Structure formats: structure tokens, C-alpha cells
Amino acid sequence: MKAGIVSYGIYIPRYRITPASIGAVWGQDGNSMGKALGIESKSVPAPDEDAATIAVESARRMLRRVRVDPSRIGAIFVGSESHPYAVKPTATIVGEAIGATPVMTAADFEFACKAGTAAIQACLGLVHMDDNVMPMDYALAIGSDTSQGAPGNALEYSASAGGVSFLIGKDDVIAKIDHSISITTDTPDFWRREGMKYPSHAERFTGVPAYFKHVEMCASKVMENMGTKPGDYDYAVFHQPNGKFPVNVARKLGFTSEKIAPGLWTPRIGNTYSASMMMGLAGILDVAKPNDLILGVSYGSGAGSDGFHIEITDAIEDFNRSASPLVADEAGLGMDIDYATYLKFRKKIKMEGE
Amino acid sequence: MAVARYWRQQEQRYSLAGSKCAICNGSFFPKRTICPTCHRRSIGKMEKFLFSGKGKVVTYTIVHDPIISYADQSPYVLAVIALEEGDLVLGQIVDCDPRIVDIDLDVEMVFRRLSAEGASGTIQYGFKFRLMDVGSS
Numbered sequence: 001m002k003a004g005i006v007s008y009g010i011y012i013p014r015y016r017i018t019p020a021s022i023g024a025v026w027g028q029d030g031n032s033m034g035k036a037l038g039i040e041s042k043s044v045p046a047p048d049e050d051a052a053t054i055a056v057e058s059a060r061r062m063l064r065r066v067r068v069d070p071s072r073i074g075a076i077f078v079g080s081e082s083h084p085y086a087v088k089p090t091a092t093i094v095g096e097a098i099g100a101t102p103v104m105t106a107a108d109f110e111f112a113c114k115a116g117t118a119a120i121q122a123c124l125g126l127v128h129m130d131d132n133v134m135p136m137d138y139a140l141a142i143g144s145d146t147s148q149g150a151p152g153n154a155l156e157y158s159a160s161a162g163g164v165s166f167l168i169g170k171d172d173v174i175a176k177i178d179h180s181i182s183i184t185t186d187t188p189d190f191w192r193r194e195g196m197k198y199p200s201h202a203e204r205f206t207g208v209p210a211y212f213k214h215v216e217m218c219a220s221k222v223m224e225n226m227g228t229k230p231g232d233y234d235y236a237v238f239h240q241p242n243g244k245f246p247v248n249v250a251r252k253l254g255f256t257s258e259k260i261a262p263g264l265w266t267p268r269i270g271n272t273y274s275a276s277m278m279m280g281l282a283g284i285l286d287v288a289k290p291n292d293l294i295l296g297v298s299y300g301s302g303a304g305s306d307g308f309h310i311e312i313t314d315a316i317e318d319f320n321r322s323a324s325p326l327v328a329d330e331a332g333l334g335m336d337i338d339y340a341t342y343l344k345f346r347k348k349i350k351m352e353g354e
Numbered sequence: 355m356a357v358a359r360y361w362r363q364q365e366q367r368y369s370l371a372g373s374k375c376a377i378c379n380g381s382f383f384p385k386r387t388i389c390p391t392c393h394r395r396s397i398g399k400m401e402k403f404l405f406s407g408k409g410k411v412v413t414y415t416i417v418h419d420p421i422i423s424y425a426d427q428s429p430y431v432l433a434v435i436a437l438e439e440g441d442l443v444l445g446q447i448v449d450c451d452p453r454i455v456d457i458d459l460d461v462e463m464v465f466r467r468l469s470a471e472g473a474s475g476t477i478q479y480g481f482k483f484r485l486m487d488v489g490s491s
Contacts, residue, residue, distance in 0.1 A: 053466050097368045351422065351426075
């Protein structure tokens with residue numbers, strides 16, 4: 001039996017800010033900026049949320065949908081570019097909080113926006129491994145971020161927060177991962193140096209030589225290896241740094257807008273970074289039926305793409321989706337805040353004693 | 355140095371881990387070694403018990419004059435929560451306009467940052483609560 005997704009859970013913080021509220025402060029036309037980026041609003045973490053709390057919430061929601069004893073989870077990998085500690089893993093916090101410790105392995109992953117999908121690939125490898133080498137019933141891959149853009153920078157319109165957990169295993173798989181392949185190059189389109197608070201990016205360089213090159217190559221490679229074409233897939237999901245790139249890359253590759261709609265969430269919640277493509281995939285799993293085929297391609301700056309050919313199984317019929325919120329449920333709940341509150345929540349105001 | 359103290363309380367704070375008396379089935383938070391009903395008969399018969407985190411607001415207060423580390427959350431709600439499986443616990447209610455909090459409203463546990471030892475120390479995590487079925491204010 002091929003391994004795949006046994007369960008999934010998502011978490012999106014409740015607070016939202018609109019491009020109009022951001023633009024008003026910096027003398028920019030926020031509405032036009034939002035339209036150009038394809039973003040209506042983005043999620044903002046509460047002051048007491050970080051990549052670890054978001055990862056834990058998504059993992060707990062994943063567990064609510066299945067009867068899996070957490071102690072059978074043999075590995076937890078958390079992908080993020082906003083781990084709360086530079087040294088001390090987020091994955092151990094998650095392991096403890098969901099009751100998976102102590103017999104498990106854990107590590108934090110970092111690869112810009114694709115660290116979560118890299119975690120999925122690592123989990124696939126572990127559950128496929130010979131049990132005599134390393135017993136592994138289930139492995140947990142998480143993408144979780146509370147990403148930041150420098151105040152006034154274009155990234156501020158899109159950088160948001162969210163988390164997605166995928167439980168990978170071989171029993172009761174709802175979505176078989178039949179194939180995965182990656183494209184990786186050394187491309188300096190976006191980076192953050194050690195100790196720096198905000199990331200930098202190479203403006204328009206982030207488009208064609210970075211996002212489009214890797215996503216298109218990766219998607220084409222998956223289809224070449226599987227002998228498929230865009231028409232064979234019921235759904236497709238691509239990394240969503242903004243609301244425009246995934247739509248454009250889908251069009252270039254030959255996927256209709258209907259096929260990407262259930263997985264397109266950045267326009268509502270912003271770019272959740274490591275969770276971005278995984279959130280889209282979760283949105284598709286929210287509506288998918290047995291035998292549906294999904295093409296998923298993530299993208300992480302620096303740069304690389306992970307591609308997945310996924311087939312929904314009959315097990316999704318009995319899967320307890322309603323035990324936890326769907327992406328549409330969470331994306332639809334939002335409390336708008338103004339820019340001053342946003343600054344306070346994102347700890348951009350120096351407090352007494354700091 | 356609070357590192358060791360918080361580490362000892364980790365299970366209780368992360369997962370609402372309390373105790374259940376095998377004799378009277380009473381559940382308690384935080385952990386107890388002796389049941390307040392069954393007394394010495396319960397010695398050695400108290401088992402670890404994980405509360406679901408669901409409960410109801412018994413009473414609450416809105417804090418307008420917070421300690422400095424909670425200034426970014428002010429005003430915030432502190433409430434006594436009656437846990438579904440029994441016992442009461444004190445916790446913060448997050449993610450809502452404090453004016454909509456009321457007695458008897460349903461809440462669920464969420465996992466949040468509680469405090470941090472300055473900018474270079476450890477971060478303490480644990481349970482807080484959120485109103486159920488409340489989206490926008």
C-alpha cells in the first residue's frame with residue numbers, strides 16, 4: 001500500500017487586516033495594491049500566538065478527525081521560517097502538546113515557503129522505510145508560520161499566519177501520494193540573514209526566474225513522470241505568495257480556474273508561507289471525492305519546488321471531516337483590526353523595559 | 355529561574371492534565387495525589403486524566419490594568435471555567451471583544467503563549483480559552 005495523507009488539520013488566526021488599512025499609513029493606494037496582488041485581507045496572529053501555537057492547534061485538529069493514538073506518531077517535522085526559537089525545536093513542543101512524546105524523532109525544517117512540503121516528503125520516506133530499520137506507523141508534517149514583512153514593504157500586504165498538519169501513514173489513507181519530485185537551485189530571490197527581523201527580496205526577480213521557473217518545471221516533471229496532462233487532474237494547487245502568481249502559473253500550465261478555485265486561499269487570508277500550498281491542498285481535501293486526482297506544487301525561495309501527484313481514496317467517504325473546521329470555515333471567520341492594532345499585535349512597538 | 359518550575363507543569367499547562375479518582379470517578383485539576391472526597395482510600399488510586407478542554411464560563415472579569423507583559427492584550431478577559439468533565443479552572447478568554455463574554459457561554463481550550471523570560475529566555479506555553487461558535491465581533 002502506498003503511503004499518503006491519513007488526516008489533516010488547519011488553523012488560521014482570527015484577526016484580519018485589509019490592504020486599504022495598510023496602504024493608508026504608508027501613503028499608498030492600498031486598494032489598488034490589494035487588487036494588484038490579488039489580496040482582499042490577510043490573517044494576523046494574536047499577540048500570544050506564534051508558529052508553535054499554530055502548529056499545535058493544527059495538529060490537535062488533525063487528530064480529532066481520526067482514531068489514532070498519538071503515541072504511534074514516530075516523527076514530527078515542523079516547517080517554518082518563523083520558529084519561535086533559533087535553537088530549540090518547535091517540533092518538540094508539538095510532540096509534547098499532542099502526547100506523541102517520548103518515542104519519536106523530531107526536527108524543524110526551514111526552506112522559506114516550502115519547508116512544510118519538504119517535511120511531507122521526509123515523512124513519506126520514513127513511513128515507507130523497512131520497519132526493522134526504523135518502525136514508523138505515522139509521521140506528522142506541519143507547515144506553520146507567522147511571517148513578517150518590513151513595515152511599508154510590499155511584503156506587508158501579503159505576509160500572514162496559519163498552519164496545516166498532515167498525518168502521513170499507510171493505513172486508512174484518504175489521499176495517496178503516488179509520486180513526488182522536487183526542483184532545487186541556488187536562486188537568491190528572497191532571504192533573511194541570521195539575526196535580522198525582516199526578510200529581503202529581489203523585487204521583480206521573485207517572479208519569472210524564481211517562482212514561475214521552479215513551479216512550472218516541477219509541475220511538468222510530475223506530469224512527465226506520471227504520464228499525465230493537466231486535463232487528467234480534478235484539482236491543482238500551487239504555492240500562493242499572492243493571489244496572482246498561482247492563477248497565472250495555472251493558466252500557463254493549462255489548468256482551468258475551476259480546478260484551482262477550491263485550493264486558492266491567499267486572496268482571503270494572505271500568504272501563510274510554509275502553510276500556503278498545504279492550506280490550498282487542505283481546502284481541496286475538504287471537498288474532494290474518491291478517485292479525484294490532485295496536482296500540488298509548492299515553492300520556497302532560495303529556491304525550490306516540491307511536486308505531488310495525489311489520488312483520493314474511498315477512505316475519504318468515512319473520514320470525519322466535520323470533527324474539525326474546514327478551510328472555508330476558518331477563512332470566513334475574521335475580526336478586522338486597524339494598522340495601529342496590527343503594529344501592537346506584531347510587536348513592532350517598543351515597550352517599557354525592552 | 356522559572357525554567358524547571360514551568361517544565362514540571364508542562365503536561366498540566368499544555369494538555370489540561372489532571373487526576374481522576376478511581377473510586378468516586380471525580381476529576382480534578384490540577385493533579386491531586388489524594389481525592390478530597392475519598393481521602394486516604396484514594397491513595398494510589400488517582401489516575402492521570404486529560405480534560406477535553408470544553409467548558410462553560412462560570413464568572414469572569416475584564417482586566418483593564420494589565421501587567422506590562424500583557425499590555426498588548428489589554429483589555430483581556432480572565433474567567434473561571436467549569437470544565438465539561440468536572441472541576442473549575444482559571445483561564446484567559448482570547449480572540450474576542452471582551453464585551454461579548456457572558457456567563458454560561460461555551461468555551462474550548464486553545465494553546466497559546468503564556469509568558470516569556472525576556473527576549474532571550476524560555477517561552478512558556480499553555481492553555482487559554484476561546485468562545486465557541488463566535489466568529490466576528
